[in-house]
Amino acid sequence: MNSFEPRVFSGVQPTGNLTLGNYLGAIKKFVALQDTNNCIYCVVDLHALTVNPNPEELIDGTRSIAAAFLAAGIDPVANIVFNQSRVHEHAELAWVFNCVARMGWLNRMTQFKEKAGKDRENASVGLFAYPTLMAADILAYRGTHVPVGDDQKQHLELARDIAQKFNNDYSKRIGDLQLGVPVTVGEETVNGYFPLTEPIIEGPATRIMSLRDGTKKMSKSDPSDLSRINLTDTADDIAKKIRKAKTDPEPLPGETDGLAGRPEAENLVNIYAALSETDMGEVLRDFGGQQFSVFKPALAELAIEKLDPLATEMRKLLDDSGYLDQVLAAGADRASAIARETMGDVKRIVGLSG
Ligand code: TYM
Numbered sequence: 001m002n003s004f005e006p007r008v009f010s011g012v013q014p015t016g017n018l019t020l021g022n023y024l025g026a027i028k029k030f031v032a033l034q035d036t037n038n039c040i041y042c043v044v045d046l047h048a049l050t051v052n053p054n055p056e057e058l059i060d061g062t063r064s065i066a067a068a069f070l071a072a073g074i075d076p077v078a079n080i081v082f083n084q085s086r087v088h089e090h091a092e093l094a095w096v097f098n099c100v101a102r103m104g105w106l107n108r109m110t111q112f113k114e115k116a117g118k119d120r121e122n123a124s125v126g127l128f129a130y131p132t133l134m135a136a137d138i139l140a141y142r143g144t145h146v147p148v149g150d151d152q153k154q155h156l157e158l159a160r161d162i163a164q165k166f167n168n169d170y171s172k173r174i175g176d177l178q179l180g181v182p183v184t185v186g187e188e189t190v191n192g193y194f195p196l197t198e199p200i201i202e203g204p205a206t207r208i209m210s211l212r213d214g215t216k217k218m219s220k221s222d223p224s225d226l227s228r229i230n231l232t233d234t235a236d237d238i239a240k241k242i243r244k245a246k247t248d249p250e251p252l253p254g255e256t257d258g259l260a261g262r263p264e265a266e267n268l269v270n271i272y273a274a275l276s277e278t279d280m281g282e283v284l285r286d287f288g289g290q291q292f293s294v295f296k297p298a299l300a301e302l303a304i305e306k307l308d309p310l311a312t313e314m315r316k317l318l319d320d321s322g323y324l325d326q327v328l329a330a331g332a333d334r335a336s337a338i339a340r341e342t343m344g345d346v347k348r349i350v351g352l353s354g
Contacts, residue, residue, distance in 0.1 A: 004181055004195040008037045009143030011044040011084070011134070014061030015051055016220030017230035018068050020307070024205035024274040025149030031073045033147060033200075040141055040335060041069055043083040043328070046091060047133060050126040051115075063324045064314070068231055070327070071313035082331030084137065089339035093136035094129070096346060097162050100169070101132050105158055111151065135159035139194050140339040147200040150207040151217060156199040167192030170349050179345050193349060205274035211245040214263025232311055235304045242268075242300040247292045254288030256280050268292075272299050275306050 010030060012022060030041055043065040048058055062083050069081055084090050106112065109131055116123035134155050138146055139162075146156055167174065167183055171190050174180045180191030210216040210227040218228045226241055233241070246264045253259060259266040259280070266280075269287075272295075273280045287295050317324060347354055 004142055004144050006037060006144050007141055008033050008039040008145045008147065008200075009042070009138045009141050010040075010147050011042040011047070011137055012065050012068075013044050013047045014058060014065045014083075015048045015053055016061075017228075017232060018065065019208075019218050019220055019231070020229040020271065020303075021149065021205075021208035021218040022220070023068075023072070023231055023307075023310075024208055024271070026147060027068060027072045027074075028205070028274075029147040029200065029203070030069070033145075034075060034079050037145070039074075039079040040143070041074060041079060041081050042137060042335075043069075044134075044137065046084045047130060050124055050130055052124075062328075063318060063321055064232075066324045066328055067314045067317040068310075070317055070324075071310050076327045076331060080331045080334050081327060082335045083328050086329065086332035087140070087335050087339050089140050089336070089343040090133065090136050092343055093140050093339075093346060094133040096350060097132040097135050097139075097166075098129055100162050100166050101135075101158070105161060106131060109154060109158070111155070131155045131158045132162065135162045138197055139163060140342050141335070142195055142342060143197055144195045145198050145200055149205075150201055153199060153201060156197060160196045163192070163194035163196050166194055173349050173351075177345075177348055179349065193345065203274065204270050204279055208271060208274075209263060209267040211241055211267075213246065214265075214267045229303065229307070231307065232314065233307070234311070235308050238303050238307060239300045242296050242303065245296070247296075251289055251291050252284060252287050252295055254284055256284060258284075265292075268295065268299060272302060275302050 010026060012026060030039065033039055043062050045058060045062050048061065053061065066081065066083070070076065074081060106128055112128055112130065115127060135158060138159055148156065164185060167190055170193070174193045175191045179193055181193070182189050183192035183196060185196065208218045210218050210222060212224055212227040220228070222228060226244055229238055229241055245268060247268070248262055248265060250262070252265065252269065259269065269280050269283050272283045
């Protein structure tokens, strides 16, 4: 526990179409958290450069994530909604963190290994340093809680390691400048500047899997469009993708234990649970013993009922790009005010001018 002011921060990268995984694993949770928290939600366009998108796609992608945030119900007045590149402190703090983080820590990141593939020599330095920018995103606001899907867990552990090393390396200076807040690690409490951020990875949808392979994460970058439901899919697309989703020949079990070793069945039940805001046990109480020929149409109907209004609202918002840009710019002004203060403190702590 630490005594920082509670603040929720999270980000979504504007590359490719948003998927049902992004929605259930992250955006839907962002919406729920806004009722009881100060929240900052960011479209991380600097991160998108690590995969080299074309400039027009990056501009459209940024607006499209902003549209998804608003269409899902995030209130941009009660919360801060903006895109990363408008607040230069993210990149500036990331540089300081590049000098705090160790090569060994970044070398262990499984997402880098997966994305770089076999040809690591040819991966960009940005892709390697991706998690230090992510730590800067959160810590520029001294964010205490970060809602994400399961795939971001390791990156958040790294953000904690960076915060902890920064606090330890500069503890004397932080104390001298009276900028410290008590931060407790295990039995020990130090005067730290950055909180050790807590991930919020909970509920049924922390890891939505591919519709074609229940052992692989549903992802924007999967070459097969049938593997995912995009938030912009039409009702017909959604129905077709669920109909074609890979399954096994057995009926659904009556209890969750019966899903062991059946990743595709488990994934579809999990999606149903997340969309209907229940749990898998509840879904199996209703559908246990049924064949997929019964379950799939019910799931398609539910998915369309929940996602179609979202897609319609997103399309409406995307028709008014001026409005979206205005929301992002206004959010960035408010974000800048906080990040500027943090960066000013960090510069004093580490001995930089400005
Ligand atoms: P990104 O853009 O890949 O994904 C955005 C959010 O969606 C979640 N997610 C999933 N959840 C469940 N099942 C899935 N199949 C699935 N696919 C994606 C992700 O876990 C994430 O929460 N590095 C981050 C963006 C980022 C960020 C940050 C997040 C940059 N800075 C600071 C939090 C705090 C990313 O690429 O997410």
